[in-house]
Amino acid sequence: MRFFNTEGPVRADMHYLLPPLTRWDLEEVLALIEQKKYFLLHAPRQTGKTSCLLALMEFLNQDGRYQAVYANLEGAQTAREDVARGMRTICGTIEAAARLYLGDERLHDWTERAWQARGIDGVLTGLLETWSANSQTPVVLLLDEVDALIGDTLIALLRQLRAGYPQRPQAFPNTVILCGVRDLRDYRIHARSEAAPITGGSAFNIKAESLRLGDFSEAETRTLLQEHTQETGQVFTPEALQQVWTLTQGQPWLVNALAYQACFRSPEGRDRTRPIDAAMIDAAKEHLILNRVTHLDQLADKLREERVRRIIEPMLAGESLEQLPLSDLEYLTDLGLLRQRGGGGIEIANPIYREVLPRTLALVPQASLPQISPTWLDEQGQLDLEALLAAFFDFWRQHGEPLLKSAPYHEIAPHLVLMAFLHRVVNGGGTLEREYAIGAGRMDLCLRYGAVTLGIELKVWRDGRPDPLARGLEQLDGYLDGLGLDSGWLVLFDRRSGQPPIAERTSVAEALSPDGRCIQVIRA
Structure with missing residues (x-):
């Protein structure tokens, strides 16, 4: 039996889902790839970025015009300023992904040759040059959790990608997509090798676009919930459907978490003859908040950051935000803490977050x-x-x-x-x-x-x-x-x-x- 997913990428055989490629403008993405562009995908945590990248990789590989590989670079975060260790991890992750998704065993030997010839400041460039030159179709590289990298390791990644960019697609990837929580403008890198912080834009000025993956619409939220009804026969009352939307405003993890708690964890919800009503959704919300589930705990942890405090404190006090830095507002929007109302004003992204933030404080x-x-x-x-x-x-x-x-x-x-x-x-x-x-x-x-x-x-x-x-x-x-x-x-x-x-x-x-x-x- 399928269920609502709250951990990791969605799988069609296990989870209720909205087809990931319908959640962004696929025509725009394919046009950028056709134009050999390098670009970003960013969105708050647990909104479906990885699911979208994996679906895009599968689509491109089935189409046959490109060779696409998804690689999660989060493992290189622990290298911090140790660039040699970080580049070893990054190259090793790309090698393993090529083996897994393409059955290509050659990348490890190419990495070793590049390491000997180029050293830590060119090993990634060398690997991608050789791979692209030996590929029968242009390479598309999807790099996830890029903004988890730190300092000189992140600079090394961005600059080695930039160094090979003019050689695409014959001797470098046709397209590289960087994915993370934040937009590139917020990659402020405090590296030991530089006297002042470097912005991501200056370290990777070949970026063509920055795409943001949005939350579910109200219609998409209802469609996802009704997947459960189609599979089990258990209905959501109209009031329950409305309450899920009201409380979450379509934030994907919250939608799934409320529905999972109401349908699969609560004793009342496990009775498939009983409709899911608004009271059960409210009880699910209280459970998530009181148990400080990981998603909400990670969100609340951001309150310790000074640039978050500068915004949230006056908002809670009812003060004006006119004198606050625009970069801080953009940062909190990228994190998913804030959203822009229809009339242009800023507000906390949804009622659950509005409750969690002061409760946490x-x-x-x-x-x-x-x-x-x-x-x-x-x-x-x-x-x-x-x-x-x-x-x-x-x-x-x-x-x-x-x-x-x-x-x-x-x-x-x-x-x-x-x-x-x-x-x-x-x-x-x-x-x-x-x-x-x-x-x-x-x-x-x-x-x-x-x-x-x-x-x-x-x-x-x-x-x-x-x-x-x-x-x-x-x-x-x-x-x-x-x-x-x-x-x-x-x-x-x-x-x-x-x-x-x-x-x-x-x-x-x-x-x-x-x-x-x-x-x-x-x-x-």
Whole structure:
């Protein structure tokens, strides 16, 4: 029985799939190969790049006009700045791929001759020259995980490919496709042999195009899910199909992971007579997030990078992105963390990522929380909002100051500590949803626990800014209106310099919003 794939390239005999060659413009790719171009394919991790390259190799070899070989260079990453070791690994990987896919045993001897004649600075060029000169059809070389290489090893690869480029196709590959997560412009190579970083564009200025593999469309997402229905008879309800699209926005790994969890891992989903409904998709999402599956863990690990922090921190705080470097925005888009909305604005790529990023940042404060008794629950186990407010006050006054120091992003430390507290509240019994309002200076939270829904708006009062109370009440009206609520919390974190300790300045008062809603204004 086939299943939804979340590990490695797809296989038609094992996995539900969309034909890989339909996911990019095959006519454009074939035209570039006809024109003897060298180009890039890049996309975020686990979006189907390797599957596309393998399918292209098979298509070209069956067509017969080219000799195509796919080689994954990730094994050379451990060579780092050891160019001799790195080039040995790269050439060995290409040799093994030619044996596997073409049955060609000659490349090892050609490598050894090139090593003796050219050394580490020309061994790859020499190997590819000899291979191409002895091939009855032009060679197409598909190199995967190129951006995993480091420093001088990456420079050696790019420059040796560039050195042989004028000799194509008679004495060098007709086409080389480099594949990785990032576009070539982001190959900033800090090599020991150079005084300043080298950009990929300068080291490989023969690149003709940079193609990006996109996410699934809504129609493609539904088509993939319905492969399961055709094979097993188990249907997805219309609400479930819509929820998969809403949560993932077509990110291929997320689509497959949600469906695999719902259809193959959950007890309800394994009953093929039972339709997959939206609640089962939501439960699958929670499972993926709570278990910190590898894909989401790798994504969250990027939050440690400074160029990622420069974008994500103001986004979470609701600040404007106008003054941030364009290169940082492009980098996060290439990683798949951000996407461009239809109207041109930037946002987190999908709702699952929007939930994972702040949850991850709140992990350290959450792990640092003291033992807290659930005094916010009444005798029936329902959430009591007055008791919740009292519990937060006790917690914040006693533990807020030290916990702020544990938060990884200083500018939004209060937000992260509050979210850590609220995660303890909803643990196992509710949900905490977040909305970012870029440029509006706020973050919105929606806490759902049983029959209770609480809308919360967070704002920060910084030096040189007016009291955010009036603006916050006005903004909160709009948020509560969307939730259908007539009351909520406005939390104002006072981060101005020279303020009294948290225990002294924390207070609460009731206020009416412009639309007449009763708001608990918490100054913290």
